[in-house]
Amino acid sequence: MESKRSLIGEFTKGLIEENATFRMAIGMCPTLAVTTSLVNGFWMGVAVIFVLTFSNVFVSILRKVTPDEIRIPIFVILIATPVVIVELVMNAYLPEMYRLLGIFVPLIVVNCLIIARAEAFAYKNSVIRSALDGLGIGTGFMINLMVIGAIREFLGTGRLAFGSVAFPAEPLFEPMAVMLTPPGGFVTLGVLMAILNILVRRAQLRKAKASA
Amino acid sequence: MKFISIMLAGVLTSNFIFMQYLGLCAFVGISEQFETALGMSGAVLFVMTFACTVAAAFEQFILVPFGLQYLRTIAYILVIAAFVQLVEIFLKKTAPSLYKALGIYLPLITTNCAVLGAAMLNVKNDYGILWGTVNGLAGALGWSLAILIFAGIRERWKFMKIPEVLKGFPLALVSTGLMSLAFLGFSGLFKTILK
Numbered sequence: 563m564e565s566k567r568s569l570i571g572e573f574t575k576g577l578i579e580e581n582a583t584f585r586m587a588i589g590m591c592p593t594l595a596v597t598t599s600l601v602n603g604f605w606m607g608v609a610v611i612f613v614l615t616f617s618n619v620f621v622s623i624l625r626k627v628t629p630d631e632i633r634i635p636i637f638v639i640l641i642a643t644p645v646v647i648v649e650l651v652m653n654a655y656l657p658e659m660y661r662l663l664g665i666f667v668p669l670i671v672v673n674c675l676i677i678a679r680a681e682a683f684a685y686k687n688s689v690i691r692s693a694l695d696g697l698g699i700g701t702g703f704m705i706n707l708m709v710i711g712a713i714r715e716f717l718g719t720g721r722l723a724f725g726s727v728a729f730p731a732e733p734l735f736e737p738m739a740v741m742l743t744p745p746g747g748f749v750t751l752g753v754l755m756a757i758l759n760i761l762v763r764r765a766q767l768r769k770a771k772a773s774a
Numbered sequence: 775m776k777f778i779s780i781m782l783a784g785v786l787t788s789n790f791i792f793m794q795y796l797g798l799c800a801f802v803g804i805s806e807q808f809e810t811a812l813g814m815s816g817a818v819l820f821v822m823t824f825a826c827t828v829a830a831a832f833e834q835f836i837l838v839p840f841g842l843q844y845l846r847t848i849a850y851i852l853v854i855a856a857f858v859q860l861v862e863i864f865l866k867k868t869a870p871s872l873y874k875a876l877g878i879y880l881p882l883i884t885t886n887c888a889v890l891g892a893a894m895l896n897v898k899n900d901y902g903i904l905w906g907t908v909n910g911l912a913g914a915l916g917w918s919l920a921i922l923i924f925a926g927i928r929e930r931w932k933f934m935k936i937p938e939v940l941k942g943f944p945l946a947l948v949s950t951g952l953m954s955l956a957f958l959g960f961s962g963l964f965k966t967i968l969k
Binding site for chain 2: 646
């Protein structure tokens with residue numbers, strides 16, 4: 563079914579309404595693995611935006627000639643191509659970041675977020691809509707990564723670092739190192755989801771009251 | 775000795791789910807019932823072990839001799855997808871009961887990042903074909919252990935009063951975090967054996 567939103571709506575829906583991590587709970591592995599700092603989250607987000615937009619556009623261009631039975635292998639190849647581009651570019655210009663993100667850059671290929679958008683959106687919609695959808699969902703994903711990264715970095719090291727500059731200069735409190743370990747990641751995401759659920763429920767209650 | 779250390783690392787100290795965040799989508803998605811978790815573990819155990827063998831062989835005999843390592847990501851995902859398809863056809867013909875038991879889990883494994891992750895980690899650690907296979911087996915055993923424990927925990931939730939806002943993913947993530955904390959305790963335990 564073709565999407566009937568406005569073009570701007572295609573972009574903005576990815577930020578909140580169809581937010582990948584919090585509303586659809588997909589693409590969890592990188593969400594937890596690379597979010598030990600804000601900057602890591604940012605670069606992973608950039609990589610995902612590029613791959614998602616690229617793959618959405620090409621899936622959409624080829625949607626009329628793609629046979630239904632073998633569409634998944636075709637999607638996988640269309641996704642793997644931009645991933646290799648990202649890998650090579652990152653390795654050349656951001657070798658330090660490439661090392662930090664480790665195997666999670668090649669693993670973007672099997673990120674369910676990207677194949678889910680190809681299957682659920684790009685395969686059924688026009689090229690422009692698919693590009694905007696990719697940009698929107700990707701940006702939403704990047705914001706999630708940065709928020710989770712900022713929380714974990716701040717609690718885990720006591721401050722936020724941007725390159726060589728750190729804010730505040732001295733840690734404000736005794737850093738909780740557990741936030742940087744896997745358990746800290748799981749608990750942070752779980753608690754964030756619960757808080758978001760509370761906010762959504764509040765908003766729904768208020769809406770129900772207003773309409774009543 | 776290397777066998778024991780790879781096994782212990784894969785199952786306990788660097789468990790795929792709790793320590794390396796691999797295969798989380800399937801972990802959270804398919805752990806609601808113990809039976810389905812068992813089916814999925816069987817499929818992962820089988821596919822991950824042999825996919826590691828195939829990927830490592832592909833690396834050694836095709837990618838390295840021709841200097842194509844930069845295409846590794848594309849090559850591996852195709853090898854894994856083809857391998858899963860092959861396993862599916864093979865099981866359908868030779869072991870229909872097993873095929874039925876694994877059901878929809880087989881095709882899903884292609885997008886389970888733990889499989890590609892295991893193959894990638896093998897390259898990173900320079901394991902070769904034999905140790906790569908052992909590492910795949912260890913990783914799959916660790917993954918299965920995690921999802922089976924977790925499915926056991928989740929089955930008990932049915933009889934509990936859970937706050938509405940925590941239902942589903944939030945509680946799943948927080949309890950995974952607590953289990954992960956427990957597994958963190960293993961990390962120092964085998965230092966002497968691993969050395």
